[in-house]
Amino acid sequence: MxxxxxxxxxxxxxxxxxxxxxxxxxxLTATSIIGDKVINRADEDLGNIQNLMINIQTGKIEYVVLESGSFLGIGGKLFAIPYNELILDGPRRCFVLDRTKEYVKNSPGFDKDHWPDTNSDTAYYAEVNQYWVYR
Structure with a gap:
């Protein structure tokens, strides 16, 4: 070929x-992922990818940071979504998350000005992993 x-x-x-x-x-480059829209299978807008969380030990993307619920950048909440939950939709240049809006809204989130500590706050990521794996 x-x-x-x-x-x-x-x-x-x-x-x-x-x-x-x-x-x-x-x-994909990080800059091509950051800002991408995330939708669900019902074509509902779940938010936009604001950042990537990379495991320094493995070099793999563990989470995308999804901003959801904001209007013109105001009032939104951030969520760490396990990267393996997302499916790339290349033709539409977005990612698909096979979850409802309510599911995302109820997932462990954090405020834009108060990110979880990436070194010592293992409780937050344990909660995220439990939520996404066991629900």
Whole structure:
């Protein structure tokens, strides 16, 4: 398969058939993710990705920081959403979260001016993980 086809696959999200089929969009830059819209399967707007939380030990994205419930940047709340909960929708340039608005609203969140401590506040991330895994 020609290199140009891989590039077209990654741009369009269309996976060509055959032995050389490509998995669309294998890598994204942080700046291409930050600001992306997150919707659910009912096409409801759940918010926008404000930041990424990267595990320094593994180098993997653990959480996206989702801002939800704001109007023109006012009154919103931030939520750490496990990255593996999101599905990329390349053609629409957004992420899909298979949860309701109510589910996100009830998840452990935090205020824009009071982020959880990334070094010692393991209680917050334990609560986040429990919420997303066991509900």
């Amino acid at each position: 020609a290199i140009g086809t891989y590039e077209a696959d990654n741009r369009t999200g269309i996976n060509h058939e055959g032995a050389d089929a490509n998995i669309p969009v294998q890598r």
